[in-house]
Amino acid sequence: MEAFDASISEAINVFMGNPDGDLIQMEGFKHRVDNIISKVDKLEQKVHDIEIFYSSVNEKQTYVPKGSSATKDKDKEKHVSSIKKQQQDTSHREAAASKRMQDLMRHFGTILRQITQHKWAWPFMQPVDVEGLGLNDYYEVIDKPMDFSTIKNQMEAKDAAGYKNVREICADVRLVFKNAMKYNDEKSDVHVMAKTLLAKFEEKWLQLLPKVTEEEERREEEEAEAQLAMQLAQEAAHAKMARDLSNELYEVDMHLEELREMVVRRCRKLSTEEKRKLGVALTRLSPEDLSKALAIVAENNPSFQSNVEEVDLDMDAQSESTLWRLKFFVKEALEVQGKNSGTMDGNERHNNNKRKREICDAIAKTSKKTKKPT
Secondary structure, X not given: OHXXXXXXXXXXXXXXXXXXXXXHHHHHHHHHHHHHHHHHHHHHHHHHHHHHHHHHHHOOOOXXXXXXOOOOOHHHHHHHHHHHHHHHHHHHHHHHHHHHHHHHHHXXXXXXXXXXXXXXXXXXXXXXXXXXXXXXXXXXXXXXXXXXHHHHHXXXXXXXXXXXXXXXXXXXXXXXXXXXXHHOOOOOHHHHXXXXXHXXXXXXXXXXXXXXXXXXXXXXXXXXXXXXXXXXXHHHHHHHHHHHHHHHHHHHHHHHXXXXXXXXXXXXXXXXXXXXXXXXXXXXXXXXXXXXXXXXXXXXXXXXXXXOOOOOOOHHHOOHHHHHHHHHHHHHHHHHHHHHHHHOOHHHHHHHHHHHHHHHHHHHXXXXXXXXXX
């Protein structure tokens, strides 16, 4: 944007230098420039949105672009609607999966009732009374105490404390019996009761396990499909944004070209001295910038060959539009070149002089020709 603003400012100065220009045309020109700058700002925001999106895709994150500058675009709205539909589908899918998991938990609840109603289940129904039984080393042996009343409370909880799936409940049921077996001697009644009930539980769990595994695989497949569908919908939306952005950038470029042509038509003609100075300035350009300058000449002069070893450039034969474009370009290029010249060593300068000498020789030849009247 800084280079763009600088070029516009230069053009305005030239325009103002024309004694035939009037304030009304100048205000109209400024208004068009302001509109283009505003449009460029919006395009920059779109570029930022797209860059963030594709960065988030690489990191496997979900991203929704900010801003509302493109909400008037019907095609984009269609893609955004597609994303919203995917989000709704995901919500419905998760609700259905949650319902199926609740069904599995009810089946598991049946198993749990059968175990807790066994005549040997009473020692495991409530938390161990560590203080009442004088079990001073209990917490040194058992890392996570567990009992059936705690399991029942978590199964009935509706908040984050509740179980999310059947396997979590299964793990806690096993923990109830394994804690008892770990703390009590193998020959003790509690150890034998716990071992017996654990075996009965594992037998009943094996009957439910195929349904649990089937649900887990189904949920994994659905989540993968939903994630892919969402990613495709997002990529489609942002691909459309990228295409629109390309078209809008082309339009901005065309508007800038129109403004440039309007300005140069209002500009005064370069004097003979200014043409001479422009020719000298061309010889000071780097090889890369010199090639760009010659490309500017070639744009309005199809017969001009800028890629030959020796270039014959007649400044008087160039249109005023071409001369002013060269003047703007050379001025900016030399300013940049001046900032970077401190880092260039002697060898680089020597190698860069070859192409410059060719142009200098060509311009020296044209100085001997008869000048056209201005």
